[in-house]
Amino acid sequence: MALARSGPNLSRIANSLGVSVATVSNALSGKGRVSAELAEKIRSRAAELGYVPSQAGRALRTGRSGVLGLVLPDIANPLFPNIAQAIEFAASAAGYGVLIADSRGDTAMQMEAINRLIERDVDGMVIVPRRGTRIADIGCPVAVIDSPSTPGNTVAADHWHAGRQIGDHLVALGHERVVILANNPDSNVQNDRVGGIRSALTPHMKAEVIWAEKVELNGGRGCTLGLAEKARQGFTAFAAVSDLQALRALTELQQAGIGVPDCASVTGFDDLIWSPVVTPALTTMRMDTTAIAEIAVSALLDAIAERPMVLSARPAAKTYGNVVSAPTSKVPMQLIIRQSSGRAPSGNTNLAEGEHAK
Amino acid sequence: MALARSGPNLSRIANSLGVSVATVSNALSGKGRVSAELAEKIRSRAAELGYVPSQAGRALRTGRSGVLGLVLPDIANPLFPNIAQAIEFAASAAGYGVLIADSRGDTAMQMEAINRLIERDVDGMVIVPRRGTRIADIGCPVAVIDSPSTPGNTVAADHWHAGRQIGDHLVALGHERVVILANNPDSNVQNDRVGGIRSALTPHMKAEVIWAEKVELNGGRGCTLGLAEKARQGFTAFAAVSDLQALRALTELQQAGIGVPDCASVTGFDDLIWSPVVTPALTTMRMDTTAIAEIAVSALLDAIAERPMVLSARPAAKTYGNVVSAPTSKVPMQLIIRQSSGRAPSGNTNLAEGEHAK
DNA sequence: CTGAAAGCGCTTACAG
DNA sequence: CTGAAAGCGCTTACAG
Numbered sequence: 001m002a003l004a005r006s007g008p009n010l011s012r013i014a015n016s017l018g019v020s021v022a023t024v025s026n027a028l029s030g031k032g033r034v035s036a037e038l039a040e041k042i043r044s045r046a047a048e049l050g051y052v053p054s055q056a057g058r059a060l061r062t063g064r065s066g067v068l069g070l071v072l073p074d075i076a077n078p079l080f081p082n083i084a085q086a087i088e089f090a091a092s093a094a095g096y097g098v099l100i101a102d103s104r105g106d107t108a109m110q111m112e113a114i115n116r117l118i119e120r121d122v123d124g125m126v127i128v129p130r131r132g133t134r135i136a137d138i139g140c141p142v143a144v145i146d147s148p149s150t151p152g153n154t155v156a157a158d159h160w161h162a163g164r165q166i167g168d169h170l171v172a173l174g175h176e177r178v179v180i181l182a183n184n185p186d187s188n189v190q191n192d193r194v195g196g197i198r199s200a201l202t203p204h205m206k207a208e209v210i211w212a213e214k215v216e217l218n219g220g221r222g223c224t225l226g227l228a229e230k231a232r233q234g235f236t237a238f239a240a241v242s243d244l245q246a247l248r249a250l251t252e253l254q255q256a257g258i259g260v261p262d263c264a265s266v267t268g269f270d271d272l273i274w275s276p277v278v279t280p281a282l283t284t285m286r287m288d289t290t291a292i293a294e295i296a297v298s299a300l301l302d303a304i305a306e307r308p309m310v311l312s313a314r315p316a317a318k319t320y321g322n323v324v325s326a327p328t329s330k331v332p333m334q335l336i337i338r339q340s341s342g343r344a345p346s347g348n349t350n351l352a353e354g355e356h357a358k
Numbered sequence: 359m360a361l362a363r364s365g366p367n368l369s370r371i372a373n374s375l376g377v378s379v380a381t382v383s384n385a386l387s388g389k390g391r392v393s394a395e396l397a398e399k400i401r402s403r404a405a406e407l408g409y410v411p412s413q414a415g416r417a418l419r420t421g422r423s424g425v426l427g428l429v430l431p432d433i434a435n436p437l438f439p440n441i442a443q444a445i446e447f448a449a450s451a452a453g454y455g456v457l458i459a460d461s462r463g464d465t466a467m468q469m470e471a472i473n474r475l476i477e478r479d480v481d482g483m484v485i486v487p488r489r490g491t492r493i494a495d496i497g498c499p500v501a502v503i504d505s506p507s508t509p510g511n512t513v514a515a516d517h518w519h520a521g522r523q524i525g526d527h528l529v530a531l532g533h534e535r536v537v538i539l540a541n542n543p544d545s546n547v548q549n550d551r552v553g554g555i556r557s558a559l560t561p562h563m564k565a566e567v568i569w570a571e572k573v574e575l576n577g578g579r580g581c582t583l584g585l586a587e588k589a590r591q592g593f594t595a596f597a598a599v600s601d602l603q604a605l606r607a608l609t610e611l612q613q614a615g616i617g618v619p620d621c622a623s624v625t626g627f628d629d630l631i632w633s634p635v636v637t638p639a640l641t642t643m644r645m646d647t648t649a650i651a652e653i654a655v656s657a658l659l660d661a662i663a664e665r666p667m668v669l670s671a672r673p674a675a676k677t678y679g680n681v682v683s684a685p686t687s688k689v690p691m692q693l694i695i696r697q698s699s700g701r702a703p704s705g706n707t708n709l710a711e712g713e714h715a716k
Numbered sequence: 717c718t719g720a721a722a723g724c725g726c727t728t729a730c731a732g
Numbered sequence: 733c734t735g736a737a738a739g740c741g742c743t744t745a746c747a748g
Contacts, residue, residue, distance in 0.1 A: 057725030059414035075443040251636040254612035278609040415741030
């Protein structure tokens with residue numbers, strides 16, 4: 001005695017109409033040649049019965065689950081929810097479901113997360129890899145979202161050029177000394193952004209990169225980045241490579257009585273939720289996550305469609321061929337100018353005034 | 359000719375060992391009585407071949423997909439990623455996969471999202487409903503995460519009591535006039551929090567609620583909440599019902615030259631990612647998302663286990679019985695005291711000094 | 717302790 | 733244009 005779903009199935013429709021399940025299946029899928037009137041009768045009866053096709057049955061027969069996996073390094077990190085949302089949107093528009101797997105923690109967890117998805121028969125997966133990780137051939141179509149600097153094919157925003165745009169913006173504003181705020185030197189994305197910013201600066205300008213992660217280690221008790229000190233040294237632009245760092249910079253400067261944007265410009269990256277809400281609102285760069293998700297998903301769907309349909313004589317495990325993921329593509333980012341970046345102060349007078357407040 | 363998966367299956371293991379698939383299945387699941395040595399031989403051969411059970415086959419046979427659905431109003435909202443992560447963690451610890459569905463937009467989208475999950479045969483789902491929505495009986499076990507004030511059974515943080523804790527904290531600090539910052543008056547969660555805060559204030563204190571959503575509508579151009587004005591009127595505590603509002607308050611006050619925590623205390627809710635990072639770090643309330651997720655998931659698993667196994671004589675669609683979700687449970691929140699809340703200023707002297715800066 | 721058989725719901729090549 | 737049949741991979745009662 002086997003379990004059954006609680007809804008009606010094909011044979012129920014077939015019986016109620018005195019036709020075969022094959023015909024019902026054909027009518028509903030529009031594939032087989034079924035007379036117009038019969039097809040219509042079948043469709044309306046199906047609707048009437050509230051028929052919902054069983055994915056399990058279909059999956060078993062077709063070898064396709066209709067589900068895509070999404071592997072994220074850390075869902076709780078504010079960088080990823082936007083991507084997750086865009087992927088979910090693109091996937092469900094294409095009729096696919098999205099199974100999530102958080103690879104929080106180390107690289108081993110990432111492999112486990114990937115395996116969990118494989119066990120669930122996903123047809124393909126989108127992976128945002130952990131820093132410094134390379135995704136091996138895992139026997140199913142994969143689209144990697146990461147910096148274009150990452151080896152292998154990826155879909156990504158053009159982080160370097162986005163940095164360039166920020167740099168250009170700061171140059172146009174007349175800044176001469178800029179602090180670039182980053183977090184992790186192992187991140188390809190961050191390095192791209194830093195590189196892009198630097199490339200825009202003219203030779204006579206002075207730039208300095210602060211890697212926040214290191215500062216905290218050295219800094220002992222103080223959680224400050226020492227930005228007020230930098231401002232005193234004549235730095236007027238603080239270009240963070242993430243909105244979180246920008247927020248840190250903004251509040252640290254404000255707390256020290258250094259007015260933004262009067263005495264210093266602050267810019268961020270990614271247009272995260274708080275950017276437009278803080279005072280002054282953050283100038284930042286926005287990723288086109290919709291475009292990135294669409295490219296990743298459609299590359300996956302192509303790969304799935306092209307996949308050789310393995311027939312009954314099955315190869316041993318792990319002998320799938322290499323799977324082609326999306327060709328590397330860079331999606332441009334958009335500069336969002338808000339109040340936090342202003343014209344560079346002409347002298348140090350404003351600065352002095354700002355400091356006075358503290 | 360039907361499609362096949364590319365990995366080995368039960369019968370491949372069975373053939374290679376000259377036993378029946380039934381025995382292999384029994385050995386691997388540990389259910390049937392199989393001799394210890396045979397079982398061991400089967401297990402090692404399975405491992406050797408890299409056998410991965412087909413969820414599709416199992417699902418078809420058992421009527422269980424091993425997948426839970428997660429419906430969120432808006433994944434990109436910083437409130438939800440933590441919950442999503444906790445649910446994913448709890449579910450995968452129990453051997454379940456998580457299919458996400460974003461009901462972004464209106465209530466109709468929420469229904470569509472739920473339907474997509476049902477079509478994918480989820481065994482149950484966790485729903486964080488859109489504001490003001492009630493989840494009808496949808497024919498599969500459901501756990502609702504929402505305010506305890508929401509009608510029906512829910513799992514939730516004890517938002518009211520958390521508000522109470524914030525209120526107690528402000529009272530202990532000696533504040534006399536407090537501005538409560540909220541966003542949406544239709545939110546049960548926010549109302550609970552506001553109510554909790556108010557309940558802690560002593561009769562002689564003065565409290566005023568600002569609903570930010572309305573302010574924006576009225577305020578025309580200015581994005582400010584008018585907090586500096588409030589400070590001038592003698593309000594020294596700004597208790598936001600979300601960290602985003604708290605951040606807004608913090609930067610608005612700082613920008614106006616009103617020192618935090620010297621001249622004003624700012625508190626938030628939810629301990630979102632930026633709370634410990636801004637200067638001064640935000641005092642806030644933290645939800646125990648792990649506990650909430652565990653309660654929701656285990657309630658779901660119980661309901662799934664108790665579900666009558668529908669046999670071949672299947673009822674018509676939509677005649678499932680009512681499904682019991684988790685009994686309402688309130689999980690306490692934890693007060694995180696950071697620098698942004700300080701002792702109330704004794705007079706208006708500090709305030710004047712702060713204002714002077716602008 | 718082990719195996720043959722049925723059947724979950726579906727799709728597809730083939731026969732009529 | 734329509735239907736009978738096979739089979740995707742698995743599990744479970746039952747027989748031996």
